[in-house]
Amino acid sequence: MDTQTNIEPIVKTLTLKAPCKKAFDHFTKNIHLWWPVAEHSLSKENIETVIFEARAGGRIYEIEKSGKEREWGKIIECDAPNRVVFSWVLEDPEKATEIELVFEADGADKTNFTLIHRGWENRGDGAEWRGYYIQGWDGVLGGYCAGIN
Numbered sequence: 001m002d003t004q005t006n007i008e009p010i011v012k013t014l015t016l017k018a019p020c021k022k023a024f025d026h027f028t029k030n031i032h033l034w035w036p037v038a039e040h041s042l043s044k045e046n047i048e049t050v051i052f053e054a055r056a057g058g059r060i061y062e063i064e065k066s067g068k069e070r071e072w073g074k075i076i077e078c079d080a081p082n083r084v085v086f087s088w089v090l091e092d093p094e095k096a097t098e099i100e101l102v103f104e105a106d107g108a109d110k111t112n113f114t115l116i117h118r119g120w121e122n123r124g125d126g127a128e129w130r131g132y133y134i135q136g137w138d139g140v141l142g143g144y145c146a147g148i149n
Contacts, residue, residue, distance in 0.1 A: 007126050009118035012137050016111040017149045020103045023111040024081030026148045027101065028054040034143040037062070040136065042070045042091060054078055060086060073099070088117070095123045115141065 016023045026034070032049045041047045043064045050062045050072075058075040070091060077085040082103055089096045097119035104112045117133060120126030 005121050007120035007130055009116050009120070010130060010134055010137060011117075012115040012141055014113045014141060014145060015106065016113050016145065017109065018111055019109055020105050020111045021081040023113060023148060024054075024084075024103050027144060028052040028080075028084070030147065031060075034147045036140060036143050040140060042072075043068075054080055054084060095125075097122060097126075097129075 018026070029052070031052045035041075035050050037047045037050065038044065041050070041062055043062055046064045046066070048063045048065045050060070052058075052060050053075060056075055056078050058078070060072040060075070062070045062072065064070065072090055073086045073088045073096075075084060075086045076098070077083070083101065085098065085100045087093075087096045088099050097117060100114075100116040100118070102112075102114040102116075104114075106112050115137065117130075117137065120130045123129055
């Protein structure tokens with residue numbers, strides 16, 4: 001595998017109009033409601049739902065209408081409702097990257113949300129894929145925000 005070094009992580013920050021627990025639960029428990037599966041899934045039109053098991057050792061996966069499960073990632077660390085770290089594999093563990101989500105209270109009814117997507121150097125095509133994800137995350141997080149703000 002041809003690896004690259006020093007590829008900057010993607011960092012996205014948002015201020016959400018919701019307390020941390022609500023923001024965390026919306027990301028994890030409601031992912032099937034807001035994730036844009038038509039554009040960002042493995043199964044596209046055959047997808048039934050998306051599951052995010054917010055616990056260490058849990059999985060993130062989609063389920064096709066046929067019942068077939070397709071792996072997106074595994075939960076590495078989970079400190080609900082403050083932080084979760086997971087691998088992002090999309091059925092290819094050899095090209096895994098890592099995503100960290102941080103939820104920090106900003107008063108009683110706001111949350112500062114940070115997404116850090118790193119590990120691009122683990123992929124031979126990491127710089128190219130990082131470029132796709134920079135804009136991809138904007139669209140995905142737009143859907144997340146629309147359901148919470």
